[in-house]
Amino acid sequence: MRPARTSLFHPKARAVLAASALLLAAGCAAGGSISIPLTPAAPDINAYPPMPKGAPPGASARAEAAAKALGRGVNFGNMLEAPTEGAWGVSVTDDVIDKAAAAGFASVRLPVRWSNHAGAEAPFTIDPAFMTRVESIVDKLLAKNLVVVLNMHHYRQLDGDALDAGEAKVADALVDVRFVMLWEQIAARFKSKGDRLVLELYNEPHGRMNGEPWNVLAARALGVVRKSNPERPVVIGPTHWNSAGDLAQLKLPNDANLIVTVHDYNPFPFTHQGAEWVTPVLPLGVTCCSAAQVADMTAPLDVAKSWAAAKRYPVYVGEFGAYSKADEASRVTFNRTMRDAIESRGMTWAYWEFAAGFGVYDPVKLAFEAPLTCGVSVVRVTLPAPFLSSTFRMRNLTFGATPRLAALEDSAPDPPMVPAMCVPCPYSSVGVEVANERPLRKS
Ligand code: GLC
Numbered sequence: 001m002r003p004a005r006t007s008l009f010h011p012k013a014r015a016v017l018a019a020s021a022l023l024l025a026a027g028c029a030a031g032g033s034i035s036i037p038l039t040p041a042a043p044d045i046n047a048y049p050p051m052p053k054g055a056p057p058g059a060s061a062r063a064e065a066a067a068k069a070l071g072r073g074v075n076f077g078n079m080l081e082a083p084t085e086g087a088w089g090v091s092v093t094d095d096v097i098d099k100a101a102a103a104g105f106a107s108v109r110l111p112v113r114w115s116n117h118a119g120a121e122a123p124f125t126i127d128p129a130f131m132t133r134v135e136s137i138v139d140k141l142l143a144k145n146l147v148v149v150l151n152m153h154h155y156r157q158l159d160g161d162a163l164d165a166g167e168a169k170v171a172d173a174l175v176d177v178r179f180v181m182l183w184e185q186i187a188a189r190f191k192s193k194g195d196r197l198v199l200e201l202y203n204e205p206h207g208r209m210n211g212e213p214w215n216v217l218a219a220r221a222l223g224v225v226r227k228s229n230p231e232r233p234v235v236i237g238p239t240h241w242n243s244a245g246d247l248a249q250l251k252l253p254n255d256a257n258l259i260v261t262v263h264d265y266n267p268f269p270f271t272h273q274g275a276e277w278v279t280p281v282l283p284l285g286v287t288c289c290s291a292a293q294v295a296d297m298t299a300p301l302d303v304a305k306s307w308a309a310a311k312r313y314p315v316y317v318g319e320f321g322a323y324s325k326a327d328e329a330s331r332v333t334f335n336r337t338m339r340d341a342i343e344s345r346g347m348t349w350a351y352w353e354f355a356a357g358f359g360v361y362d363p364v365k366l367a368f369e370a371p372l373t374c375g376v377s378v379v380r381v382t383l384p385a386p387f388l389s390s391t392f393r394m395r396n397l398t399f400g401a402t403p404r405l406a407a408l409e410d411s412a413p414d415p416p417m418v419p420a421m422c423v424p425c426p427y428s429s430v431g432v433e434v435a436n437e438r439p440l441r442k443s
Pocket residue numbers: 005077153203204319352
């Protein structure tokens with residue numbers, strides 16, 4: 001069972017560890033000595049100074065290009081950020097990699113719970129088998145020409161949250177330095193990957209990270225990432241679960257190769273109805289999307305757009321989505337509305353998520369959930385016979401007399417991104433069939 005998203009912040013007294021180990025040698029009547037085993041010296045977080053902040057220069061052309069290349073993406077959620085892979089029902093199989101690529105997604109965001117696969121004491125070594133597993137997945141995704149956003153997700157103690165079953169507690173005084181030293185290892189391991197790999201420091205900082213603690217820790221972590229990856233684009237998001245409303249408090253380090261992320265799950269009573277990890281569980285039966293709901297969905301996007309214009313950093317909406325307990329027609333409308341709202345504000349996105357409770361793909365049937373996919377994917381469509389001899393318009397698409405993709409014209413601002421879906425939804429009403437056998441053109 002997944003823990004509550006709305007868990008309250010309970011400030012914790014921070015134990016202070018002695019900076020140096022204790023060694024007692026006591027003489028005794030017999031003239032001998034006793035020694036108490038050494039406790040390894042606690043690493044000093046000040047060995048990882050925060051990068052200077054307060055004058056971020058705005059994004060480099062490299063960061064702008066990376067943000068654009070993220071395009072339309074999808075999260076491989078509930079896979080590697082579960083306490084262990086498979087514990088939440090889905091794994092990163094070759095099938096999901098193949099299908100995500102074939103569906104035409106430009107990028108995959110890969111959430112990873114590094115904290116449950118690393119030592120509890122310095123030097124907090126990441127389990128080599130787990131590191132190799134993550135690297136092999138990243139390599140497979142890159143080989144499919146996908147852009148990959150590799151993050152750190154669900155380091156529960158960092159936010160002051162309760163641990164999931166089976167997780168080992170770390171001494172309170174070590175939690176933050178462990179975060180930085182995990183990044184030191186991850187960044188070193190992935191430093192030779194090409195430009196299509198982007199790193200994201202932390203998913204949805206909240207709780208004890210809210211406010212200045214996150215600004216300082218992010219600047220420390222970026223400092224260690226920059227030692228091995230001087231120019232790789234890095235994603236940083238604001239606190240309160242990557243809320244656009246917290247962008248005003250986000251203090252970016254003075255670094256040009258940054259992309260900023262926000263998450264948008266508005267309207268929460270719709271997107272998270274019945275979600276077991278939200279306390280209290282929200283009632284079912286909420287539909288979408290009224291004018292008031294659309295205003296709720298787009299308000300954070302407007303905040304992000306204004307912030308991006310003022311600060312000159314690109315914004316990536318790393319998560320939006322609606323849980324499967326909402327009705328399907330509403331989810332399709334929600335997905336399409338969000339996609340269009342994000343793109344019309346010049347931002348790129350990743351749908352939450354591919355193959356679990358919010359998923360667009362059924363990993364058992366090995367098939368896309370066609371109506372849902374039509375909202376967020378760029379799947380190739382084949383027109384059925386009744387449409388072959390005619391031309392019709394739907395939104396900004398024109399279909400000619402042929403069922404092949406070549407017949408599809410795109411008047412969207414970014415021609416290489418072909419929004420080949422929703423003709424109209426649900427597919428069953430027009431008999432359009434989804435074919436995923438080969439990828440669309442990608443930017
Ligand atoms: C956040 C959480 C993830 C959850 C999603 C939707 O990304 O980290 O576990 O499924 O939001 O609630």
